[in-house]
Amino acid sequence: MAGELASPAASRRPTGGGSSRRIAALRLLRRRLIQAVPLMLGVVVINFCLIQMAPGSFLELMTAENQVSDPATIELLRKTYGLDDPVWLQLVKYIWALVQFDFGFSYRQNRPVIDAISDHLPATLLLMVSSITLALAVGVAAGVVASMKVRTFWDSLVSVAAMFFFAAPGFWLGIMLIVLFSVKLGWLPVGGMMTIGGVGGGATGAGGVLDVLHHLILPTLALGLFYAAIYTRVMRSSMLEVAQLDFVRTARAKGLSRNQVTIGHVLRNALLPVVTILGVQMGTVLAGSVVIESVFSWPGVGSLLFDSVSSRNYPVVLGIMVLGSLVVIAANIAVDLVYMWLDPRIEIR
Amino acid sequence: MRRFEFLGRFSRNRGALVGAVLILVVALMALLAPLFFPVDPLRIVGQPELWPGEDPDFPLGTDSLGRDMLSMIVHGARATLLIGLFASAVATLIGVSVGATAGYFGGWIDEIAMRAAELFQTIPNLIFVLTIVVILGSTLTNIVIAIGIVSWTPIARMTRAEFLSLRDREFVQACRAMGMGDLRIIVGEILPNALPPVIVLSSLVVAGAILFESAVSFLGLGDPNVASWGRLVGDGRLLIRSSWYICAIPGVAIMITVLCLNLIGDGLNDALNPKLRDR
Numbered sequence: 001m002a003g004e005l006a007s008p009a010a011s012r013r014p015t016g017g018g019s020s021r022r023i024a025a026l027r028l029l030r031r032r033l034i035q036a037v038p039l040m041l042g043v044v045v046i047n048f049c050l051i052q053m054a055p056g057s058f059l060e061l062m063t064a065e066n067q068v069s070d071p072a073t074i075e076l077l078r079k080t081y082g083l084d085d086p087v088w089l090q091l092v093k094y095i096w097a098l099v100q101f102d103f104g105f106s107y108r109q110n111r112p113v114i115d116a117i118s119d120h121l122p123a124t125l126l127l128m129v130s131s132i133t134l135a136l137a138v139g140v141a142a143g144v145v146a147s148m149k150v151r152t153f154w155d156s157l158v159s160v161a162a163m164f165f166f167a168a169p170g171f172w173l174g175i176m177l178i179v180l181f182s183v184k185l186g187w188l189p190v191g192g193m194m195t196i197g198g199v200g201g202g203a204t205g206a207g208g209v210l211d212v213l214h215h216l217i218l219p220t221l222a223l224g225l226f227y228a229a230i231y232t233r234v235m236r237s238s239m240l241e242v243a244q245l246d247f248v249r250t251a252r253a254k255g256l257s258r259n260q261v262t263i264g265h266v267l268r269n270a271l272l273p274v275v276t277i278l279g280v281q282m283g284t285v286l287a288g289s290v291v292i293e294s295v296f297s298w299p300g301v302g303s304l305l306f307d308s309v310s311s312r313n314y315p316v317v318l319g320i321m322v323l324g325s326l327v328v329i330a331a332n333i334a335v336d337l338v339y340m341w342l343d344p345r346i347e348i349r
Numbered sequence: 350m351r352r353f354e355f356l357g358r359f360s361r362n363r364g365a366l367v368g369a370v371l372i373l374v375v376a377l378m379a380l381l382a383p384l385f386f387p388v389d390p391l392r393i394v395g396q397p398e399l400w401p402g403e404d405p406d407f408p409l410g411t412d413s414l415g416r417d418m419l420s421m422i423v424h425g426a427r428a429t430l431l432i433g434l435f436a437s438a439v440a441t442l443i444g445v446s447v448g449a450t451a452g453y454f455g456g457w458i459d460e461i462a463m464r465a466a467e468l469f470q471t472i473p474n475l476i477f478v479l480t481i482v483v484i485l486g487s488t489l490t491n492i493v494i495a496i497g498i499v500s501w502t503p504i505a506r507m508t509r510a511e512f513l514s515l516r517d518r519e520f521v522q523a524c525r526a527m528g529m530g531d532l533r534i535i536v537g538e539i540l541p542n543a544l545p546p547v548i549v550l551s552s553l554v555v556a557g558a559i560l561f562e563s564a565v566s567f568l569g570l571g572d573p574n575v576a577s578w579g580r581l582v583g584d585g586r587l588l589i590r591s592s593w594y595i596c597a598i599p600g601v602a603i604m605i606t607v608l609c610l611n612l613i614g615d616g617l618n619d620a621l622n623p624k625l626r627d628r
Binding site: 014038039043046047050051053054163164168169170171172173175176178181183281283284286288290291294295305306308309310317319320321324325328329332345 | 385386464465468470471472473474475476477479480481483484485556559562563567568580582586589590592596597600603604605607611614
């Protein structure tokens with residue numbers, strides 16, 4: 001009875017049993033991990049070559065800043081940083097170090113690159129996760145509303161709002177939000193991640209968490225609304241498309257109400273394109289957060305990137321690129337697994 | 350005849366029509382900027398921080414140094430549009446070359462090209478642009494190339510898909526049977542048929558490129574000799590408590606331009622792919 005006309009992603013559909021799905025998921029995971037290796041290698045090679053093109057090494061800057069002019073010292077430093085090796089050897093050494101999770105040494109902070117980055121990464125990840133959550137929640141809700149009230153005032157309103165946020169540059173939107181909510185209304189903080197010397201006395205305790213959340217609102221809106229606009233548009237057209245499929249008519253004929261069909265059958269299937277786009281855009285979200293961080297003095301990877309870029313601290317720049325790409329790949333694998341969970345038809349391609 | 354049909358379909362989409370007209374206005378503004386505002390826009394001409402409407406000589410006010418906002422916006426349109434167009438051209442050139450080669454030849458060439466596309470989608474795009482610009486220098490050319498390098502992947506995928514569906518059609522087989530070379534078939538026979546959806550995508554890449562450039566300039570890494578809109582927003586950033594209009598106005602200009610380009614893209618899409626019209 002269910003056969004061809006059943007909803008492909010209906011939640012309570014008996015599939016081949018839990019264990020075979022788990023095996024399929026594990027197989028997908030393994031495949032993706034294997035594919036990630038050459039991808040990472042490519043990322044490292046491209047960025048390494050790019051940084052080799054920089055005029056002047058960081059050593060020159062470093063020695064000039066510290067007023068080191070003794071040739072013997074400079075020679076020693078060249079040796080220490082392996083700058084006398086041919087480029088390919090430096091690359092091989094770098095990759096070998098990366099395999100052991102050694103991202104090199106940042107002379108400026110006088111500590112390993114990985115430590116410098118991991119100080120800043122959580123703030124960026126927090127901003128990314130909250131923005132994506134906002135974008136998905138708003139985008140899916142608005143898309144569903146627009147598709148259920150297609151060609152009405154609500155549909156137009158959603159479309160106009162989506163066009164607006166799709167065109168507004170995030171950094172500008174951020175500044176305008178600051179003008180409105182911080183300068184004029186005084187409701188929300190201008191920037192930073194927590195109040196200096198404020199309640200909670202640091203990041204611990206409920207007060208601290210609330211304080212961070214309070215600071216998180218505006219950056220999340222500035223970064224997330226752009227993606228919310230994209231998801232709204234995709235969700236709307238995807239809902240309309242799925243609603244025309246045969247299984248929806250079957251579900252209606254079974255006597256389910258319109259809302260039941262929309263939520264239980266159409267919504268779940270219509271989510272697939274949104275999930276696809278989410279995966280593709282993970283790198284963009286990360287990059288976008290760098291700009292938003294600069295608007296809100298958010299202490300994430302963005303601020304570290306600017307310091308490092310302007311001081312030619314290339315090991316850190318390279319480290320951010322490599323680690324950033326790693327985050328993107330990991331997020332993509334997660335998205336693939338979600339995709340598989342949403343649509344049981346998809347086995348391994 | 351077909352061209353008129355196309356124009357008719359395009360202009361039936363009211364949003365697209367408005368977008369096209371507004372973009373034309375912006376483009377004219379950019380072209381005729383030296384005519385309306387012959388004075389260097391970066392020269393100080395009045396009192397600093399005059400609000401829009403405060404002085405009829407400066408309808409959009411003046412910035413923190415007393416430079417005419419309207420003149421800077423009009424001149425900024427040149428930089429912004431040119432960077433957008435050229436960056437999109439670079440992206441289209443790379444994307445079409447890679448996509449056409451991959452789709453036409455298939456096999457391991459296809460495999461390598463698609464892995465490369467995946468690679469460029471993995472690297473966080475704006476961070477990559479910033480690094481390129483910092484390393485190679487903040488010049489217009491470098492910015493254009495950097496944006497092109499991070500924007501070509503969707504165009505390559507689209508071109509490849511078109512080529513995959515076209516490469517075994519009869520007219521292509523006929524060309525092969527006539528002994529035509531691969532390059533001639535790709536460029537002269539398949540490409541013209543594959544172009545319509547690619548053009549739609551390119552118009553959207555222009556919008557994306559403008560957003561990229563504005564972010565780069567906003568962060569202070571743009572070409573120091575060019576007053577693009579993004580840089581104006583960045584310049585006004587420290588004055589948001591007293592004169593937030595200095596930030597707001599160039600941002601609105603960016604938004605309207607990008608919005609219009611998106612509307613045009615939608616309109617082109619509707620006109621070129623009538624099947625998708627009701628989406």
